Amino acid sequence: DAKTTQPTSMDCAEGRAANLPCNHSTISGNEYVYWYRQIHSQGPQYIIHGLKNNETNEMASLIITEDRKSSTLILPHATLRDTAVYYCIVRAGGTSYGKLTFGQGTILTVHP
């Protein structure tokens, strides 16, 4: 699976949009971009995933560049409960159950 690069940490004011970038320049054609987050001492929580089109759900939006070498996770109105480590992961196949390989992620701190 392709490796991803994320900033170590980011801050965001409560109520503002949080934009978390991820570089995956070696992504291959059959690899999807997945985003998970982990709140302290809990298991990771699935957020969103996509192949090449932008995606939106009740939690977030995922913007994938046309060349698919990078993406941005957008939390439109961050709250204090969104403080967590956010992991960007690329993995082959949208319907396969291949393993997820976690990097170091981005520590997002939402402050009042």
Add this chain to the structure above:
Amino acid sequence: GAVVSQHPSWVICKSGTSVKIECRSLDFQATTMFWYRQFPKQSLMLMATSNEGSKATYEQGVEKDKFLINHASLTLSTLTVTSAHPEDSSFYICSAGGGLTNTGELFFGEGSRLTVL
């Protein structure tokens, strides 16, 4: 999303004893389950992949005789830490695939914190 449950949430044991952690998919059948370990302030590290009815596949450096994995049904996988030692103290997390939408996302349990005295 689909629900994956782990039990126990935390366990304390004496050095040399064995500990079993259960991972259940509550509302879907999981053909594949994964076991991760996470040390403080570190990321999740994949230990093994568990497929229902077959032997688990272990990642390099993970001792298969120490971390026994059984995936006897489509809703249950167990991880047994045998002869546990203090260095095995960690946060163990399972994940399962095969959720309701069948679009490849994996769902994670709440994690089990093991402390070996």
